[in-house]
Amino acid sequence: MKTYLSSPRTALRMFAADLLVFSSILSAACCQTILKVSVPKTLNSTSGSCLLIPCLFDIKKEKENLLDSSAVTWRRGSLWSLYDTPNFNDAQAQKEPAVEVVGELRQKNCTSVMRNLSSQHSDRYYFRIETSLGLKNFSMTDTKAVYINVSDSLAKPTVTMPVLREGERVNLTCTAPAPCPSHPPNVKWAPALGDEITQTTLNADGTLSVSAILSFVPSLHHHELKVNCVSIHPLHREDKPLLSAKTVTLSVEYPPKKTWISLTGSVWLGSNVTLACQSNANPPATHRWLIKRAGVEEELGISDVLAFTATQEHTGEYICWAQNPYGAMNSTNLQITVPGISFTAFLSVLAALTCLVLALLFIVIYRRYKEPIRNDTSQDENIYANMSTSAVKSQQFQPKPCEDEMTCNINPIYKLKQTTPDESIYANY
Template sequence: MLATDLLVFSSILSGWYFFSCLVSLPKTLNSTSGSCLLIPCLFNISKEKESILDNSPVVTWRRGSLWSLYDTDRFTIAHHQMEPVMEVVGDLRKKNCTSVMRNLSSQHSDRYFFRIETKTFTTTETRAVYINVSGGRAPQRTSFWPNVTVPVLREGEKVNLTCTAPAPCPSHPPNVIWAPALGGDVTQRTQMNTDGTQSVSAILNFIPSFHHHELKVNCVSIHPLPREDKPLLSHKTVILSLEYPPKKTWISLTGVVWLGSNVTLTCQSNANPPAFHRWFLKRAGVEEELNISHALSFTVAQDNTGEYICEAQNPYGAKNSTNLQITVPGQPVLETVSPFIVTLHFGPSRSHQIGIYYFYSCCFFYTFARTHFSIFKSLFQNFLHSELKSSLCGLNCGSFNNNKKFK
């Protein structure tokens, strides 16, 4: 490559002596086999030399790999066929040398040097543009992949998602689409980039909802290939991150509510960013703030009776859970009705009569099971009446006295 550069430089010295030309063009351009390629090109010459542009100048692009063969007898028709079909689409009188290469194949990948000739002067640019033509159906360069721009997404605020794909061949621009379109409107536009190349953008305008959070959205660019039966597909997937207020707040309870037991209330909510939680206890129509935490744990006592409320809040709003009513059962009073029947009083309006032997059997087995075998305790809990089960936790089974009452 160094030898070629020196050869190019030495070959154009005489041309530069009479005619200097400053060319502006990209360093590298990418295309794919079967397509075409736009080469943005501008040049500048001194004002006293501008008149030569009226003398039908000819622009060519010389391949670096064939440089030593140009202008010699060794340059054959076979070598000429190795050059891509080239068309100058810019207005040379306006110093625009933009050109289009057509019917490209992977064999056309090379360095190309801009050359302008008139009847009087000839010059060749020393800096080359490297043309990379990928073969096969999949693009080998990331420059073919679409680029996606996603702003901050907030629920209810209209926003644009922009997907941009390169358009190396202006006569066959890509079709850029969004999938899914999220119920929005999609518009396409073609724009000129700062380096003179072109691109096509698909702009998706929609109003985001919290249902779109963590949704995968695809931008697909479809590049038609004039010499191929099927187009070239490229895509990029993005996962949307949406900011929204709490949409659902609920309380889950761990443990069984009876005197002396340990329970935990956990507050959960659907929000982004995640919400913080505040706890309230409502008794006799009065709400009392308890704590600011994700979970609330306590040992059950009589004063824990009431309605528990969790409020979830983030910068975009707040939402309360439904009220969770917790009623702590009191200490029951037991009295005998007959030598074989006892009555359990759970207050002025609730009582249950059970056999005395059944009661003592329950008391014995439940006390033994909860002390020694947690699995028996679990099985026995499902068997016992809920209020009897609660009472057994707070009673001393041996306290049945001569007054026929439990204290």
């Protein structure tokens, strides 16, 4: 955006022009009625657009009859010395913005519209009334000027956003200046979160602005959502419309929605334990700690972090309460049991048990390698034992000689055939 004092040389040139204008007006004011004009100090517009200049003036009552035959002009401060000279020809005048007075002079309203503006038209402008009294010209000019700044780009719109609370309907207002009443900007919200209306407002200094009012009910899902306020300005020329936007991040206030406890460190006798309470809430919640033992709750304090050196007295259920101005919520109970042995002692016992297990494993492996030798000897002994047993059994079932012939005849099992030795020999052959 172009500024009035863009460089020391420009500042010096503008100061010289203002000094010339002031001295010229002051010299004329010695004999003439001073014109008092009320205009804004600064007005902004865009190249290719127009500009509404709110203007009111006041003169003495006896001079009001001059307004019927008066001509109204706006003179640039930097060209003041050229207006009444032959050097200010028609070609130079055509480069100046076209001016139209839309106010009623008889009602002392000098509101005007400038058209075909460009960035080269940025300057101080003075309201001037010129009239003719017979053969004598009469003019009135006030020392008060309006600085008109014409930029090639658009200024970002402004956003008015109240406090957003979950479940309560609110209005978000996006406002863009409307320097050209015949071509007001199109202002809208993106994304469209609810109902939207557009209205034109007359500001205190007489300028106009266009606002888009977005009405919706915020929820947790809208928190940290980015929304855009977009302003589209149509132009008199055939160029594409200029677009300007401002992005805002919504901050929705809501009660705690989730609360949890995280544990850092190992729980052993004498170890350092840290409990951290976290919650999802806006504004951030305060956290209150409780411990529950044998059904009785005891308050431990208010903090985000609870740290202690573990003893058996710290055994219990830990609870964290999160609270902000909109509500409260407790966490799930965290059971902590502190064993009666320290971590170092536990490691010593674990090392001893490990050594014992390794020793037993060594003995088992050693005996495993010795067992095959003893098993072979035992197998041989079993074979010989089985053979002896079979021999004994065969002798027990061998038939005994029968001495008593009558007995042998009675018991056919033990009856033996009487043979002679010769028959036995031949029989064997």
